[in-house]
Every structure is written in structure tokens, then in C-alpha cells.
Amino acid sequence: MLILLASSCALYFFSLFKRPLLYAGLIIQTAYIVSRGLELGRLPLVGPHDTLVFLSASVAAFSIPFGFALKGHSRFHYGIAVTSSVFTAFALVSKQHNSLLPPVLRTLWFEAHVVLAFLSYALFGVAAVLGYLYLREKDSSFEGMQYKSIFIGYCLFSLSMIFGGIWAYLAWGSYWLWTPKELWTSILWIFYSLYLHARLRQWWMGRPLVILGIAGFGVVLFTYLGVSLLMKSSHSF
Amino acid sequence: MKALLKHLVEFFLSLRTAIWSLSILTIMLLAGAYIMPARQEFQSIHSAPLFIWLQEQPLSITWWLWLSIGILAVLTANTLVCSIESIIKKRKVTQWLLLISPQIIHIGFLFILLAHLLSATGSAQGMAVAREGSSFEIPGNTTFVIKAIDIQIDPKGYMTDWAVAVEYMMNNGKVLKDTIKPNSPSLQAGLNINVKDLQAFPEKAILLQFSKDPGAYWALVGGICFMIGVIILAVLKIKIER
Incomplete structure (x- = not known):
């Protein structure tokens, strides 16, 4: 099955030269996600391998409406192709989580979360690519799309x-836990709240x-x- | 006095206050994200309500949390004043939903902050090892009894499911039955009773967690408000775009 993933990685990369290959890569990657879900009997979204695959497919999928709005802008396409192929390449070398899920992870709250x-995350990634293009080309439409x-x-x-908060209350008795992940998630949420409020000021x-939008993806x-x-x-992980 | 009050209102009405507060809050939490994993003291952060825990710890490791609380107080006042002003100023606009949805988001945010404040003053947590037949006294003159522990293990040794049958024996003789399962705690007398860990051999035993979180329901109310506001705003913006 990994051959499907390796093919999608190659297709994303070669879409730098032939654009429709990005869509082919997305279709094959979606087939990989579906087949992995069927094999595991659950949503394949646990561990670095599966989450990186889902992230790269989401970046490619979300780029489609933006690509249409930008009338097939080539640099935007390059940015997305590189991002998706890099995430897929990392997924290829990351450990797969194939064991049975502990009962606490078998809930719709976890899956939705x-x-x-x-x-x-994928949309923030697309926003970072759009921000980079604004800095290069000074075209305000990139800022609007970001x-x-x-x-x-x-x-x-x-x-x-x-x-996540509802799930945490049901699973661990508290909607908030003081762990590094929760703290970083709050930082991320406050950072993008800052972005949205800053946009209201001239x-x-x-x-x-735009730089704030790019830095957000670093967070x-x-x-x-x-x-x-x-x-x-x-x-x- | 009047001039001071005017300055104060202007300060809390300013979008600049919101932006500065969010920026400083981000920096404080970044400092916390660096300090927290490096200091052993944070291991005990859930052992007492946050405000009590904070008073017992050295300021050298908690300064970022104190400052964050201060900034959140400023943000609360800022959010309240700005939302009220926005509704008063723009109440006659035609797209009323577009005006009200960000304010619903703000109300959700304020409820979530209220929830954290209540949890920080009154939350409590306790653990206990229990076996079938173990009993505990809980608030409301009630005895909490573990009736049965059911653990399902597959041939490879993985725990596939579990359930713990419990009973509440009230002082008036009434008996309430309940079952604790994964993601399904027993909620009684303001307590969230959960199973933290299970052991099947040599004898069935569980690690029970008793949590009291007075902010939980306010957090849920805040979350629902936030969710409604966000969905309305997103749908309206997409509609306008079309």
C-alpha cells in the first residue's frame, strides 16, 4: 500500500512541471487514506504517519478553490506542490500506528477534534503560501485570499x-489540562485571534x-x- | 475624575488595546511554554485549584501566569465594552446577523473565561484505588460503591473495552445505579467520577478519579455560543462573497 503513498509524493513533485499531476496525486493519496481506514477499521488519524498524509492531502484539496480564484497562478501551484510533496515525503519515513486504538480514543468527539x-492546519498552510506570494509579487489579491x-x-x-474540551471532560474529568500541547494550542488560537483583530486596523x-499570517504557520x-x-x-506521538 | 473616566473608557474601547493585549498574552504564554516543561513544580498543578496552587509556588516560575491573568482581565473589559458599543452604534444596520455574530463569539469567549475563573477557584481532584465492593463517602451523605468491574481483553492481550457498574446509596435509602465506560463518566453530586486506569490481573482493580470542576458547564455554554457565532459569521461571509 505504501506504493500508493510514494506515487502520490512523486506526482505532487512532478506537478511542478505538469500541473494536472497534482490532482492525480490527490486522488491517489485519498485512495491511500481510504484503504488504510478500511484496513485499520477506524479513521486513520493517529500518529505522525497518518496525520502527515491527511495534512498533505488537505493542503492539496484546499488549494483547488484558491487555484481557480487565482486563475491557475503558477507560483501558487509550485508552493502547494512543494508543501504537499514535503509532508508526504515525511509521512513516508514516519512510523505507522497500526495497533488497536485504546477505548478512550474510540469516540466521535476525538475524531471530530x-x-x-x-x-x-492545512488552511493555515495555504495561507502561508499565499502570504509568501504577496511578499514576492505585491498583489493585494493574495492578501485578501490569505x-x-x-x-x-x-x-x-x-x-x-x-x-477537544468536551472530549477531555468526558475522558479525563476536566475540559482543560495544563500540558505543553494545550498551552501551544492556546498560543496558536490567540495568535490567529490577533491576526483577525489586527486586520481591522489600517x-x-x-x-x-501577511508576515503575521506566515509566522502563524510556524506556530x-x-x-x-x-x-x-x-x-x-x-x-x- | 471625569477626564480619567473618559480616558479609561477610551482605553477599553480601543481596538489597539485588544491587539496589544493579545500580543502580550501570546508572549506570556510562549514564556510559559518554555518554563513549564523545564520545572518540576508544574507536575502538581492539577493537585489544587489554580489560584491556591499559584500562591504556593515561587514567583520566579509563575510570573507569566500572573501576568496572563492580568492581561485576560484587561481583555475581558475590552471585549465587554467594545461589544456593547458595537451593538449600540450599529443597531440600525440591515444585516443584523452580521453585526451580532461577532458579539456572540465574544460572549462565548467571556463564558469560557468565566469557566476558567470558576475552575481556578473551586476545582478539586482526588484519586483512589478500588476493587469490586469498595465504597467511598462522597458529598451529600452519599456512599459510592463499586459493584462490578468488567474488562475485555483480546487474545493478543490488548484491552478492547471495559465497564464499571457503580451504585450511589443515598442517606434516605434511595439507590441510584450507573455505569462508567470509556468517555462516559458518572456525573453525580457535582462530581465527575472517572476511571483513570484498570488492572485485570492478578485481581481486578481500578484507579478512580473524582473531579469537581465548577467551570465545566460554563465552558460548555461558552463553547456553544462561540460555535454558533463562528458558524453564522462564516456562512454570512461566504454568502456575501458569492
């Missing part, structure tokens, strides 16, 4: 946090706001990979 979190991507990502991320418009990556790999918490 994780799916929404990774969809929002805002849209972050706004929808923020909505999904907020829902993910709420579902002074922040343009470069400062996303540390919250997702850094904290899970380096620190001990209920979210450790």
Missing part, C-alpha cells in the same frame, strides 16, 4: 478546540499582516510536530 484540527484561508481555518480550529494592512508546525515529538503530553 482531530479532523477539524488538521483541516485548519485572510479568507485564515478566517475559515480559525473557525474550524475553534470548533476543534471546543470538541496600520497592519499589507506586509505586517502551527511547532504545535503539531515540535510539541508532539519533543514534549511529554496526552498528544505525544
Whole structure:
């Protein structure tokens, strides 16, 4: 089955030269996710391997409407192709979590919490690519699209946090636990709240706001990979 | 006095106050994210309500939490004043839902802060090892009894499921039955009674966790408000875009 994943990684990379290959890569990666779900008998979203696969597929999928709105802008496409292929390459070398899930993870609250979190991470990633393009080309439409991507990502991320809180109360008796992951998740949420409020002030418009949107994805990556790999918490890989 | 009051209202009405508060709060939490994993003292943070725990710890490791609480107080006042002003100023606009949805989000945020405040002053947690037949006295002159522990293990040795049958014996002789399962605690007398860990051999035993979290229901109310506000705002923005 890993051949499917390796193919999608290659297709994402070669879409740098032939754009439709990105869609082919997405279809194959979706097939990989579905087949893994069927094999495991659950949502394949536990551990670095499966979450990286889901993240890269989400980035590619969310890039489609933005790509249409940008009328197939080539640099945007390159940014997405590189992001998706890098995440897929990391997934290929990451450990698979194939064992049975502990009973506490077998709940819709957990599934909704994780799916929404990774969809929002993907939108923050697309926003970072759009921000980079604004800095390169000084076209204000990139800034507007970065805002849209972050706004929808923020909505999904907020829902993910709420579902996570409900799940934590049912599973561990408290909606809030003082662990590094919870703290970093709060930092991420406050950081994007700052972005959304800053956009209402003229002074922040343009470069400062776009840089904030790009920096946000750095916080996303540390919250997702850094904290899970380096620190001990209920979210450790 | 009047001038001071005017300055104060202007300060809390300013979007700049919100942006500065969110920036400083981010920096404080980043400092906390660096300090927290490095200090042993934070291992005991759940052992007492946050405000009591904070008073017992050296300021050198908790300064970021104190400052964060201060900033959150400023943000609370800022959110309240701005939301009230926004509703008064724009009450005659045609797209009323577009005006009210960010305020619903703000109300949700304030309820979540209230929940944290209540939890920080009155939460409590206790653990106990129990076996079938063990009993505990809980608030309301009630005896909590473990009736049966059922643990299902597959041939490879993985725990696939579990359930703990419990009973509450009230002082008026009434008996309430309940079952604790994964993600399904027993909620009684303001307590959340959960199973933290289980052991099947050599004899069935469980690690019980008794939690009191007075902020939990307010957090749920806040979460629901936030969710409603966010969904309305997102749908309206997408509609306008089309």
C-alpha cells in the first residue's frame, strides 16, 4: 500500500512541471487514506504517519478553490506542490500506528477534534503560501485570499478546540489540562485571534499582516510536530 | 475624575488595546511554554485549584501566569465594552446577523473565561484505588460503591473495552445505579467520577478519579455560543462573497 503513498509524493513533485499531476496525486493519496481506514477499521488519524498524509492531502484539496480564484497562478501551484510533496515525503519515513486504538480514543468527539484540527492546519498552510506570494509579487489579491484561508481555518480550529474540551471532560474529568500541547494550542488560537483583530486596523494592512499570517504557520508546525515529538503530553506521538 | 473616566473608557474601547493585549498574552504564554516543561513544580498543578496552587509556588516560575491573568482581565473589559458599543452604534444596520455574530463569539469567549475563573477557584481532584465492593463517602451523605468491574481483553492481550457498574446509596435509602465506560463518566453530586486506569490481573482493580470542576458547564455554554457565532459569521461571509 505504501506504493500508493510514494506515487502520490512523486506526482505532487512532478506537478511542478505538469500541473494536472497534482490532482492525480490527490486522488491517489485519498485512495491511500481510504484503504488504510478500511484496513485499520477506524479513521486513520493517529500518529505522525497518518496525520502527515491527511495534512498533505488537505493542503492539496484546499488549494483547488484558491487555484481557480487565482486563475491557475503558477507560483501558487509550485508552493502547494512543494508543501504537499514535503509532508508526504515525511509521512513516508514516519512510523505507522497500526495497533488497536485504546477505548478512550474510540469516540466521535476525538475524531471530530482531530479532523477539524488538521483541516485548519492545512488552511493555515495555504495561507502561508499565499502570504509568501504577496511578499514576492505585491498583489493585494493574495492578501485578501490569505485572510479568507485564515478566517475559515480559525473557525474550524475553534470548533476543534471546543470538541477537544468536551472530549477531555468526558475522558479525563476536566475540559482543560495544563500540558505543553494545550498551552501551544492556546498560543496558536490567540495568535490567529490577533491576526483577525489586527486586520481591522489600517496600520497592519499589507506586509505586517501577511508576515503575521506566515509566522502563524510556524506556530502551527511547532504545535503539531515540535510539541508532539519533543514534549511529554496526552498528544505525544 | 471625569477626564480619567473618559480616558479609561477610551482605553477599553480601543481596538489597539485588544491587539496589544493579545500580543502580550501570546508572549506570556510562549514564556510559559518554555518554563513549564523545564520545572518540576508544574507536575502538581492539577493537585489544587489554580489560584491556591499559584500562591504556593515561587514567583520566579509563575510570573507569566500572573501576568496572563492580568492581561485576560484587561481583555475581558475590552471585549465587554467594545461589544456593547458595537451593538449600540450599529443597531440600525440591515444585516443584523452580521453585526451580532461577532458579539456572540465574544460572549462565548467571556463564558469560557468565566469557566476558567470558576475552575481556578473551586476545582478539586482526588484519586483512589478500588476493587469490586469498595465504597467511598462522597458529598451529600452519599456512599459510592463499586459493584462490578468488567474488562475485555483480546487474545493478543490488548484491552478492547471495559465497564464499571457503580451504585450511589443515598442517606434516605434511595439507590441510584450507573455505569462508567470509556468517555462516559458518572456525573453525580457535582462530581465527575472517572476511571483513570484498570488492572485485570492478578485481581481486578481500578484507579478512580473524582473531579469537581465548577467551570465545566460554563465552558460548555461558552463553547456553544462561540460555535454558533463562528458558524453564522462564516456562512454570512461566504454568502456575501458569492
